[in-house]
Amino acid sequence: MTAFAATGRLPDPANGDPDHTGGLAAHEAAVAADLDRLCLPRKPFTAPRTGPDGKPMLDVLVIGAGQFGTGIAAALKLAGIPNFLVIDRAPAGQEGPWVTYARMPTLRSPKHLPGLCFGIPSLTFPSWCRAAKGDAYYEEMYKIPNQDWQDYILWVREVLDIPVRNDADAVELLPENDHVGVMLADGEVIFAKRVVVASGRAGTGGYAALAGVSPELGPDRVAHTMHDIDFSRLAGKRVAMVGVGSSAFDNAATALEAGAASVDMFARREVLPQLNKGRPSSVLGFLDGWMALPDADKWRLGVYLDLMAGVPPHETVQRCLKLPGMSVHFRTKFLSATPSDDGVRIEVEGGPAGDYDFLILGTGFRVDLAHEPLFESIHSQILLWQDVYAPPPELERPHLGVQPYIGDAFELRSKGEDTLERIHLFNTATFMSAGTMAGDVPALDVAPERLVTALTQKLFVEDFEPIFQDLQDWEDEHELETTPFYAPDFVNKTGR
Template identity: 40%
Template sequence: MADLVEGIPGLEAAERIARHDLARLNYPPANWVPERIGPDGRRVLDVLVVGAGMCGQTAGWNLLREGIRNIRVIERSAYRKEGPWNTTARMPILRSPKHLTGPDLGVPSLTFRAWYEAQHGAAGWDKLYKVLRLDWLDYLLWVRKVVDLPVENNVGLVSVEPAGDLLKATLSTGEVVHTRKLVLANGRDGSGGFRWPSFPSFDPADPKRMGRAFHTLEDIDFAALAGKRIGVLGVLATAIDNAATALEAGAREAICYARRPHLPQVNKSKGVSFPGFQRGQGMLDDDWRWKIYTYMLAAGSPPPHESVLRVQKLPGFAFHFAEPWLDVIVDETGVTVKTTKATERFDAVFFGTGFDVDVARRAEIAAFTANVKLWGDARSPEEAGANAEAALYPYLGPGFELTEKVPGRTPLLGSIHLFNWGSILSQGALAGDIPGLQFGSPRLVQAISHSLFKADVARHVENMFNQEDPELAPTDYFVPREKRSGTL
C-alpha cells in the first residue's frame, strides 16, 4: 500500500489490484436468467446494449454484476472512437472536476483517481488540475478491459421491430437477433439528432453546404480552414471550443454570435449535483419534474471558464451578443449570413446549436415511435405549447423504459430502455453527465433485473420447489428425498 501512495505502481499493478477487488466482490456472479430459445432456434439475448460509450459500458458492466450475463454490447464506431472524446470533442480538458466518480460503480480501485495515480503517483494527482480529454477515454477503456466487458465494435443497431413478446433487432452486419430487453445507450443525440436552426435559404441536407457549413459535432478538417474567416452560431461550450480549435489551427477570424445579451452565468446543474437531488428527481410528481427541467432548459449553461479563457486570448476572436442570425446562404465560394445588425461574408460557418430530443427522428425505433408517450402528452396543451422543446422529451417509466401514449397498443415499449440524454425530464441527468451515472446505471439495471425475474417467476418458483442440496449428507441426520416428510 505504501507503494501506492508514494510510488508509481503502473497500470498493470493497478489492474491486478482492481481485479482482486472484483474477485472479493464475487464478480462476476453466475448468470441467473433462464435460457430462452427464440423463433429462429437460437438463444434469445436477455439484453442488447446499443452503444459502448460511457453510459453503455457502465450499464453493460452493471448487468454483468447483477448476474444478467447473456447480453451483448454493440458499438457502431471503431475501438477508441466511442463517444465524443476522440472524435468531435474539441476541448483540452473535461469541464467536470477530477474527483468525479461514476464509471467505477463504487469500486475504489476502478476510479479515475486510481487509474491516474497508478501512472503519475499521489503527487501527480495533487498536481492535476482537470482531466485531459483523451485521458478520460483511455480511462473508460481501461475500466472496460479490467471488468472483462465484451464489446463488439463496428457493429451498429439498424432497426428494431416487435416479434411476439420479443424484440427483433437488425444489426449493421446483417445479423438479426432476438432480445428481451434493449438498452439504447446511443449518446447525447440518441433521442433525436443535431439541432439545425431553420433559415429561409439554408438546408442542412443540401450537399452544397459540405466544407462550408458544419454542425460543431461533425467531423471538421480544421487545417483546411487556415487563413479563413469563420462565423459561429452559438456561444456555449462546443461553439467556443470549435472557434478556439479553428483559430489555433490558423483561422484568421472566428466570431461567435448569440441572441442572448451575454453569456449564461450560472451552471444550475452543478448546484443540484448531490445525491438527494440526483436520486430524488425521478421520484417526483410530474409537476415538479416539469418545473425543474423546463427551467433548466431555458436557463442554459455557461461555457466553462477555461474555454472562454482559451478563446479570449486568441487574435481574431470576438463575441457578438444580441445579434441573432436571420438567414444563411451557402454558395460556391463562401457563406453569407444576414444578422439583425449586418450582412456578413464568411468562408465557413459552424452551428454550435447542440441537439434536439425528438424520438421520431431515430430510425432505429421507427416501428415504435408513433405510440411513444411524450411529456407533451402528460401536460396541458397550453403548457406543452409554451414549452415546445420540453414537450418532445419522452415520458419514461421508473427504469428508463419508454411508455405508451395509448396503453395496450405497443406494450413492448416497456422493453426499450432509453439510457441517454432524452431521459433527463423523467429521471434528471442520470444517463448523460458523469456525476449522474452512479445513480442512473443501478436504477436501470434493477428495473431490468426485476422485470426479467417477474416474467420468469413461475419458472423460478418451480426451480425452488425442485431444488436439491445435500447440505446434511456428511452428517448422521441426512434424509434422502423419498423418505422426507412434507416439502422439507
C-alpha cells in the same frame, strides 16, 4: 463568489511515473482482489430462452458503448446477468464524443468524481489515473483530459471483460410481446429479452437544425460542431459561428488554433450564462429524487434548468481569449446563410453581416426521437410528455413536450396497446422524466446500477416460472449428509 485558480492546462506527462505499466498491472490485481472479496460478479439467475432465429436469446442488448453503455454493461455483469452484449457503430476506441467531436482538451467535470466504480474504490477514475499515470500527474491535473477519460472507459471495459461488438450499427427496433429484435445496417437481427438504448446526446434526434441555412451549402462551407471538421482547411479563413455554448467556444478555439483569421460568434442572448446550475443539481437528491416528483414539479424543474443554459467553463473561454481573432456579438438575430461565390453569405440583424469562408453551427443537439432513425418505425407509438401533461401557459415549452414519458425502469411507454416496455431509453431524451440520471458524468457512479436493479426485477418476474422450477429441482448440497439426521428420501421435500 468562487475564485477559480486553475487555468485548465493539461498535466505534464513528464511529471508522472515513467513506467506506468507495472503500476497499472498491480492495480488490476487489486481490482480482481476487491471483486473476489465482494463475491462479484454475483451468480447468474436468469433463464435461457431461444430466439426466433433458433439461437440463444440475449437477456439484454445494450446499444452504445460509450460511458453509460459501458457502465450499464458492467453493472449487468456484476449483478449476475452475464448474458448480454454491447454494440456500437464506431470502431473500437472511438465510441462516444471524447476523441471525436468533443473539441475541448478536458472534460467539464472535476477530476475527483468517482466514475464507473459501483462502490469499488479501485475502479474509480482517480484510482485508475494514479496507477496508470502516477500520483504527480494526477495531482497536477485540474480537469480530466479527454483522452484520459476515454482510456479509463476502455480500461473498465477491459478489466471487467465486457463483451463489445464494434462496427455494428443498429438501425431499427422490432419490439414483440416477449422480446425485441434489433436490426443492424447489414440486415442481421439480434434478439434480446430487453434492449437498452444508451446512445448519448447524439442519439436523440441529431443536431438542432437552424432555419435559414441554405441546403445548397455543402460540407465544404457549413458544418455542425458534432461533425468531422477538417480545421486545417480553415487556416487564414473567416469563420462565422452561430451559438455561444460550450461546444461553440471549443470549436472557435480549435479553428483559431488551426490558423483561422477570425471567428465571429453570434448570439441571441444579451450575455453569457453566468452560473453552472449543473453543479448543485447533480447531487444524489436530484439524481434519485427526480423520478419521484409529481409531473408538475418535474416540468417546473425541467423548464428552469432548460432556461438556465449551461455556462461555458472559464477555462474554455480563456482558451479563446488568448487567441487573436475572436469576436462575440450578442443581441443578434440570425436570418440566413446562403452560398456566395466561394464561401457563405451571412445575413444577421445586429451584427456583422457579410461574406465568410465557413459557417459552424453551435446549436446543440435536438431531443426529438421523431428525427432519430433508430426509432422511425415505432416513434408514432411512443408516449410523449405532451400526451400526458399540459403545463400552465407561462411554462409551455413545446420542445420539451416531445420528450418521451418513460416509466420507472426507463422503459418506453406506448400510446396504445403496442408493447414498447422492453425498450429502455438511457440517454438525454429522458431529461424531463429522470433529470440528468442518464446524461452526465456526475451520475455515472449511481445511474447504471439504478437501471440494472430495475432490469433485474423485470427479468426475474418474466423468468419466474423456470427460475422457480430450478429452485425446486436444486439438490446440490445435502446439508445433513454427514449427520445422523440425514434422510435422503426427504430430499427436496418439506418433511411435514
